Amino acid sequence: MRGPRTLSAAIVLVAGVAVTGCQASGSEEVTLTFLNPHAGAYEPVAEAFEQAHPGVSIELQSVPFEQMVEQTQARLSSGDTSIDIVSVDPPRLANMVQQGFLTEETDHLPEMEANVSQAAISSVTVDDRQWAYPLWTSDNFLFYNRTLLEEAGLPVPGPTSADRLTWEEVVDMSRSLVDAGDAQYGIGMDQVDRYYALQPLLESMGAGPGLEGPDGLTPAVDTEEWERFGQWYGGLYADGLAPRGVDPAQMVDLFRAGHSAFLLGGASAIGRIADGDFPGEWGIAPHPYFADGPIVTPTDSWAIGVSATSEHQEIARDFVQFATLDPQGAQLASSVNTLPPVQHEAFDEYVGYIQELAPEQTAHFGELFQEDTEHYARHRPTSAGYVQFESEMNNAFSDIRNGADPRRVLGSAQEALERQLDRLRELAAEAEGNER
Amino acid sequence: MTSVTARTEREVTRGRTRRSLVRRETWISAVVLLLPAVVLLLLLRIIPTVTAMAEAVPLGGERSPWSxxxxxxxxxxxxxxxWVTLLFSVIVNPIQIALALALAVLLTKHIxxxxxxxxxxxxxxxxxxxxSAxxxxxxxxxxxxxxxxxxAIGLPTVPWLTEPGWALISIVIVCSWVGVGYWMTFLVTGIKEIPSSLYEASALDGANGWRQFWSITLPGLRRPLLFVLVAxxxxNFLVFAPVRILTQxxxxxxxxxxxxxxxxxxYTLGDTQAASAATLVLVAIVIVVVTIQFRMLPGKED
Structure with a gap:
């Protein structure tokens, strides 16, 4: 496996260099602008690319995560030619494609297939065509404060998939810790109120993903199962087992300071926790599931695309391919944020790196990640209406967390989504009519 | 006769030429001086407004222009x-102006x-x-x-940003924290412009501070107050950053x-047509409210 993969990667790289060589010699300096929500993350890969391509410089424009959607929407919809490369959140891809923001990359499918998994390719596919290059993947884990658990005489969760706890067990432990005053909170979530983190819980409880129908434009968030989840989620906060009013950016710190016994968090939390002066010992356990339901874990992460309005698409594509499909490039692109790259060799390197960060805690990290990805990962729904869906649901989860009645919140979210998705269809039909 | 007429005519013509020359110069300098402002006005106000109208009222399509x-x-x-915007407006404006006025009066006293x-x-x-947000x-x-x-001092805790009513009050507090000091400066300047002789004379007549405030300070502040009220x-109709950061x-x-x-x-949903329509509604609301305010506080004496 390794031989042909490396070979094709090398071909991609050489082809890239050859194309760039022609461009750089024929024309003067080129500056590529890369709009992304990951401050600092792409500096090493941009530097390596610049060194290999004299005359090309890459300007990294980083905006906060929350503003990425707005910035992309505002700048690409106005035909801004100053952006060449843009970070793409896979569930939003269909919407970006519908608006014509990205170049089609189907011609490069063979290179993708040689370097990344089919699951990763499917995350950048709309209507059987590819529109971006997958960079990272993701998974959530249950971080726990080992010292707190041991002192309270509670069992310490095991590290492998076979030791996976149920949410019922996690909630029981949290309750006994909070009731006894051993911990301020039981559970924090580094993506609290976000659909990404809650979809696995919903689906493990037997609920649907919330968007249904062949085109994914039929909302279904007021079902009995969704409501049951809403009651459970609101209950965590009403009972003081999880903190209200703490936003995602503050959650890892809450755990790191010893204020919460558990943290449902992604791999990027490992670096942050290992870095800090954690009071006592901590550990990593698999993502929990509900006792009566299936195991479901989250997946997918940011991809990178080439802007359809860029004036330097070829060289921009070379950079994107270098950062995603080239083993060394993908490794560099994942070195700052400690997010797992989808490129096969780079992923192995990444696991090694994570194990250096926290050797004890991550002994089973690699195999757990693989097992979750292969057997339990559930993609977010692919739909041109995902943007509407996600922003409405994130608000709904936040309202439920703050104590609003789940039935009422989900009912009005359902109505709002029906209205917004109807409107989306209407506008899309009109745009199509105009094109004709 | 004829020669005299001819001369006067010539003089008149010459005078007219000179006058029109002067007038032309005035025009040129006026145009040059006003041009940057007019261009900016066009670029930053008029064109966006027209664009918003064109976005909001789609003509020539299958849909109704008012859809x-x-x-x-x-x-x-x-x-x-x-509803929330009007409620916010009714709460925040009186609070900010009353506080700004109180602070302005306090800080022009000898403390x-x-x-x-x-x-x-x-x-x-x-x-x-x-x-600050x-x-x-x-x-x-x-x-x-x-x-x-x-x-710590035995008061009940408040669900500041987690309960709808308190969240709006939190936004009022954050906006006022910034706004009160700013509006106060205009009122301080206004108070300083009221002749101190008025206060001295009224003091001789036995007027107390409260009476002086109602009969001298407030009437004397009518113009800066109108400005502060409108601005x-x-x-406050255009508050955005605190909401975006604190409560979304x-x-x-x-x-x-x-x-x-x-x-x-x-910018999140990508529906610029509805956004433009909503912008026009907001502009209409602001114009109506400001017109009412102008009517209610006429500066007739000036």
Whole structure:
């Protein structure tokens, strides 16, 4: 496996260099602008690319995560030619494609297939065509404060998939810790109120993903199962087992300071926790599931695309391919944020790196990640209406967390989504009519 | 006769030429001086307004030109947003102006270290809105310093940003923290312009401070007050950053001010047509409210 993969990667790289060589010699300096929500993350890969391509410089424009959607929407919809490369959140891809923001990359499918998994390719596919290059993947884990658990005489969760706890067990432990005053909170979530983190819980409880129908434009968030989840989620906060009013950016710190016994968090939390002066010992356990339901874990992460309005698409594509499909490039692109790259060799390197960060805690990290990805990962729904869906649901989860009645919140979210998705269809039909 | 007429005619013509020359020069300098302002006005105000109108009222398509307005007015989230904006306006403007006035009166009295107090009150303006909102985000957390202080002195804790009513009050507080000091400076200047002889004379006649405030300070402040009232109202209709950072319009739409609602439509949902329609509604509301204010506070004496 390794031989042909490396070979094709090398071909991609050489082809890239050859194309760039022609461009750089024929024309003067080129500056590529890369709009992304990951401050600092792409500096090493941009530097390596610049060194290999004299005359090309890459300007990294980083905006906060929350503003990425707005910035992309505002700048690409106005035909801004100053952006060449843009970070793409896979569930939003269909919407970006519908608006014509990205170049089609189907011609490069063979290179993708040689370097990344089919699951990763499917995350950048709309209507059987590819529109971006997958960079990272993701998974959530249950971080726990080992010292707190041991002192309270509670069992310490095991590290492998076979030791996976149920949410019922996690909630029981949290309750006994909070009731006894051993911990301020039981559970924090580094993506609290976000659909990404809650979809696995919903689906493990037997609920649907919330968007249904062949085109994914039929909302279904007021079902009995969704409501049951809403009651459970609101209950965590009403009972003081999880903190209200703490936003995602503050959650890892809450755990790191010893204020919460558990943290449902992604791999990027490992670096942050290992870095800090954690009071006592901590550990990593698999993502929990509900006792009566299936195991479901989250997946997918940011991809990178080439802007359809860029004036330097070829060289921009070379950079994107270098950062995603080239083993060394993908490794560099994942070195700052400690997010797992989808490129096969780079992923192995990444696991090694994570194990250096926290050797004890991550002994089973690699195999757990693989097992979750292969057997339990559930993609977010692919739909041109995902943007509407996600922003409405994130608000709904936040309202439920703050104590609003789940039935009422989900009912009005359902109505709002029906209205917004109807409107989306209407506008899309009109745009199509105009094109004709 | 003829020669005289001819001469006068010639003089008249010459005078006319000179006058028209002067007039032309005036015109040229006026155009040159006004050009930058007119260009900016066009670029930053007129063209965007026309674009917004064109976006909001689609002509020539299959849909009715008013369909975007029909859509937003049938959308409960927009109607809620209009209601929240008006409610916010009714609460925040009187509070800010009353506080600014009270502070202005206080700080024009002979109190020790008056410059220091004025600086402290003005300081929040120097902090960027986004930064101050982030500081407040931590302050107002359920387990944050404000509630910590409250429980330390035996007061009940407040669900600042997690309950719709309190969240709106939190936005009022954050906006006022910045706004009061700013509006105060205009009123301080206004008070300083009232002749001190009026206060001295009224003091001789036995008027107390309260009487002086109602009969001298307030009437003397009519013009700066009108300005502060109008400008403050407009700026409070356009509040955005604190909402974006502190509450994102929640909980349950309780702080979804129109500016935030519009920005969500345009930049999160990508529906610029509905966003433009909503913008025009906001502009209409502001114009109506400001017109009423002008009517209510005429500066006729000036």
């Amino acid at each position: 975007n307005f029909a859509y937003i007015f049938s959308d409960p989230s927009f109607l809620n947003s209009v 020790p270290a008056v410059g220091l107090w004025r600086t402290f009150i003005l300081l929040p303006i120097a902090v960027p809105q986004a930064v 982030i500081i407040w985000l931590v302050m107002l957390r359920p387990d944050g310093p404000l509630n910590g202080l409250a429980s 403050d109202t407009v700026s 319009g929640g909980p349950q739409g309780g702080t979804d001010l129109l500016m935030h609602n519009i920005s969500e439509r345009a």
